[in-house]
Amino acid sequence: RKEVEQDPGPFNVPEGATVAFNCTYSNSASQSFFWYRQDCRKEPKLLMSVYSSGNEDGRFTAQLNRASQYISLLIRDSKLSDSATYLCVVTDSGTYKYIFGTGTRLKVLA
Amino acid sequence: DGGITQSPKYLFRKEGQNVTLSCEQNLNHDAMYWYRQDPGQGLRLIYYSQIVNDFQKGDIAEGYSVSREKKESFPLTVTSAQKNPTAFYLCASRTTGQGAYGYTFGSGTRLTVV
Numbered sequence: 001r002k003e004v005e006q007d008p009g010p011f012n013v014p015e016g017a018t019v020a021f022n023c024t025y026s027n028s029a030s031q032s033f034f035w036y037r038q039d040c041r042k043e044p045k046l047l048m049s050v051y052s053s054g055n056e057d058g059r060f061t062a063q064l065n066r067a068s069q070y071i072s073l074l075i076r077d078s079k080l081s082d083s084a085t086y087l088c089v090v091t092d093s094g095t096y097k098y099i100f101g102t103g104t105r106l107k108v109l110a
Numbered sequence: 111d112g113g114i115t116q117s118p119k120y121l122f123r124k125e126g127q128n129v130t131l132s133c134e135q136n137l138n139h140d141a142m143y144w145y146r147q148d149p150g151q152g153l154r155l156i157y158y159s160q161i162v163n164d165f166q167k168g169d170i171a172e173g174y175s176v177s178r179e180k181k182e183s184f185p186l187t188v189t190s191a192q193k194n195p196t197a198f199y200l201c202a203s204r205t206t207g208q209g210a211y212g213y214t215f216g217s218g219t220r221l222t223v224v
């Protein structure tokens with residue numbers, strides 16, 4: 001089993017739609033979680049951290065479920081500019097090395 | 111403005127050559143990392159350093175070497191022993207200390223073997 005797993009997609013959604021991605025992780029001792037956004041042929045950029053109580057940043061909501069070992073990202077009112085690959089990141093519990101999922105590709109259609 | 115600078119943006123290597131990718135940061139970050147990204151795959155850790163003059167192998171260190179003589183700099187050498195070096199190479203840094211903080215990435219170097 002991979003340490004961090006994501007559905008590769010692509011998720012094709014119309015503008016204005018709500019879309020959610022999940023990411024599962026295998027190490028129950030993982031302590032920190034992030035969502036990154038990566039545009040085609042560019043470097044990943046931090047979208048948001050994921051806190052135990054869940055957190056929101058504008059149209060984006062992140063949730064953590066430690067019991068089931070997954071994190072989620074919800075995007076409301078999708079924009080064309082949201083089209084990108086979304087990477088789930090989990091930290092190694094001892095060294096804080098970051099372990100990346102392979103990413104979920106989102107295409108928002110006009 | 112603070113950030114991470116990777117150079118060059120594109121690099122072409124002949125078979126049997128060693129090449130060095132530059133990574134410089136002015137964020138005063140302690141930890142620095144090198145990742146490799148191949149199409150359809152996630153980022154894989156090559157080497158990392160949490161303090162000057164110290165570094166550790168990541169998951170795919172074979173055929174690569176690094177140095178960390180200064181806090182700001184973490185160059186990666188791709189040696190001729192790396193059999194499939196064509197990939198997108200990303201350098202990242204983060205501050206250390208209590209808690210975990212998100213990485214800041216450089217804009218990457220695309221290496222192609224010709």
